[in-house]
Amino acid sequence: MQKVTKDKIKEILSKRVKHLDSLNIPHFSSLFSERPVKRVIKAIENKERIVIVGDYDVDGVSSAALMKRFFREIGVEVRVVIPNRFSDGYGFSLSVLERIDGDLIITVDNGIASFEAVNEAKKRGIDVIVTDHHTPFEKLPDAYYIINPKVSSFPYKEICGAEVAWYFCAGIKSELGVKVDMRDFLDIVAIAIVADIMPLVYLNRTLFNIGIKKLNQAKKAFSKVLREYFKKELKAEDIAYQVAPRLNSAGRLGSADIAYEFLVTDDLQRARELFLKLDELNNKRKEIEKEVLESVEVGDEGVILVSGDFNEGVIGIIASKLVSKYSRPAIVFSKSKGMLKGSGRSLGRVDLFELIKPSEDILESFGGHKMACGLSLKEENFERFKEEINKRIKQYKKEDFFKRDFVLGELDFSEIDKELFEIIESFEPYGEGNEKPKFIAKAEVRSISHLKDNHYKLFLSNNNKILPALVFGYDGEFGSEIEFKFSLSKDRYENIQLLIEEIL
Template sequence: MRWTFKPKPQADKVEALQKALQIDTVLAALLVQRGIENYEEAKKFFRPSLDDLHDPFLMKDMDSAVNRIEQAIANNEQILVYGDYDVDGTTSVALMSSYLKTKHPLVYTYIPDRYDEGYGVSYKGIDFASDNDFSLIIALDCGVKAIEKVAYAKTLGVDFVICDHHRPGDEIPDAIAVLDPKREDCDYPYKELCGCGVGFKLIQALASREGKTAHDLTAYLDLVATAVGADIVPIDGENRVLAYFGLRVINANPRPGIEAILNQVDKSELTITDVVFIVAPRINAAGRMKHGSYAVTLLTEQDSEMAEKYAAEINDYNLDRRDADKRITEEALQQIKDDKEEHRSTTVVYREDWHKGVIGIVASRLTETYYRPTLVFTKSENKLAASARSVKGFDVYNALEACKAYIEQFGGHKYAAGLTLKEENFEAFKQAFEEEVAKTIDPRLLVPEINIDAQIDLNNITPKFYRILKQFAPYGPSNMTPVFMSNDLKDTGYGKCVGADKTHLRITVKQSKSSQNFVCIGFNMGDKLDLILHEKPFKAVYSIDENEWQGNVSLQLKLRDIQD
């Protein structure tokens, strides 16, 4: 692991903020690192407010979108709410359809089949709309690149309103409205909304025509927070506000579908991390293993008993997903070894019978193992389909763009993308992708990095310090969990490997300059036991959290790495 300290913030800014807030200097430095330099900015950070959300009409085409939807309602038109099959897509469809149904009875939903139609707007979906007299499709979390498909819909008399957050191509679809803050001609102040976030801005705009504000829409924020966490968008600006209030809804009064998921796990207060690892995988499992419409059905169900039934079904899909994910990961790792490809700059693996629904998860697992840009391919009808994942700091979308001569279709983000290509182009693409990455990647990016916020002594860690630190949440990109480093640590003599297979490390540390001892837990760090035995001094990188045991709550250090 590479240990990298974040740049030290300017001392005068830290001192000014420390005095203004009357907090520990370390905490003031953490805030300045996050771009918070005065009392007002700190107040917005620690006390998010729905009043800080931007006017939705600042988004390009918002007027046109609202006018067309209002026209559809006034004319009693059928509206089809269309979205992708992942968490962001299904939560977006649940959000938009459940809101519109409070205004209009003729609102229906459509999720494309992952295997039959693939990602995004499909011709099959448009034909379905046309055949069933839908005159308006609201597409969420997709559509910004669907130039030909939107044009085709127009010939059938079907209008499109698009809510997307992906990077547009050179051309924007000829839709009634294309809401996407990443449009170059869009002056919306916040660019990092997820698809469900853009959908929320649209319902915020619709509600404002009735004199309502975001405060009247809080019941929908459990969906938005789930999408913010699952889509790994920055948790700053508007996303922080939406995630903060969405978590409140999840913990206090979630919709029956989310409550039914939470009833399957023993967790009292959910963090955004819990949403990512507990709620999101279950919602995702529907689209991966069966069909995304099952997730929408669960998320829009208002009867608790029915929601419990749907959640049980989706939990079964999630168990199937786990089994498939484990098996395919093992097969992919074996393939890399057999092909002697451990020393490449990329990982590209393919097997025609791998389950298309889990190749994205497998790509993430392989990236964790070999830490390099990764593509996992499977057969999808007469083409090959792949999920791409990248390492921190490397734009895999740009690398794919450089290889587009071999690709049929691709889309996505800096760190995650999807693509299809013809089988006969696979080997040429694999070679081109390896050459492009090898040529453009900084070799240091192929070594996992731990970003350290600050070096501190154990004496810094007090209950008051942690109380304020806890308020930095919700965490995520642009506001990651603070990570600290301490030197001159020694085990008190009780360090040992724990867990069923003894893979985790549990130690109690002391520091000569500190009067406090702390219990530390290092998951999957059992192989580092030798570094701390016999009171050998070492240094550690860690985050701080709480451990609850038999009703007692105490602070503990969650180890990220240790070195002698």
């Protein structure tokens, strides 16, 4: 492995990070025409009942909260319906439509596959404006209008549902000529971008950077609570590993309404209560997940397919855990009444959507994209499905399964100082599409202190320099010299410490 210096690291990172100046973000007119905007304005003028249909994941809840806040700001009352994973299933469905009493429906972060519900709404004289970012099928639903970067000339296709919703609000604002600062909604958008694993480049990066600043300014009840709880400025990684799982846990174990209300309430005390609930649900979610992971058996090759009497809300995370453990795509199914409902995750260059799509004839429903999918099928078709996708996966080469590795090179301790830390910091945010830099080093182990469980703090020496390092969840032994993969972090006194990810 090549040795890297500060200059080299700077060079690698500047090539990777793709900026877009905030003044150059694309105009909404490349995403949609005047038609849906005029329809909303007509609804406002005629005091029609506008209903927003969201989704139960973070992006869906965020999109709905953003819409609610936007309309509240312009003095328009809208109703929000978030589908329940267990009683409604995914997206705008007939069962959701039954719960709606309205004249105009706007879907956010879903709807591109809601053929039935859109048709039925039309029959009942309700117009539906679909705003979504999911990959469309060959056929589009017969909606009043469809806003989706993938069916428009919008230059950035990989944007999340909340970004699409934000753009739509920007269009409405502009047509109404009201004074609303659209940047005020970017705190919610920033959460959604990271939670929905959008690449942190170009437009996503620009909107995220503005949004995370807003979030850390903590002017809304929910952002105040987040600041209180985490006691620090939140970064992309905190959103990904701390905030998003808590917001998601509501929809996974019950109703996403808790997460939605958390994002829209202006009552600080209420926001605190809601966040505690989310925290509790998240802990429960972790327990369930652990139990399931301990019980599954994984075969030797092909796509990992497991099924059982699992809570539908956790099958997606379990699939991700299996992917990272075995470096193969995984689909986890929850069995119920002869039906299998699955959630899949992929890695590297393996396109999961393309893998399952040719089996369309035996699938009751499916949707998703390259890295993640949802599907359902009859239990009797499972063996055939398994055979088919395992045949298809053979077209991929071994390297297609590699998780892109983010090791920049071997780093001498002599290079590790404040200046290097600042260089790395200057290329934040890190996340999808701009992964946090990792390095390899060899060092002598000077001392080991046991923190708790299987977590340790080490003092390591390399080239006559000693640095502290943390290792979490390590069950092996430490030799007198170790080679390891690490990233850089700071302790609470701002001293640099190494975070060891793997001992090689």
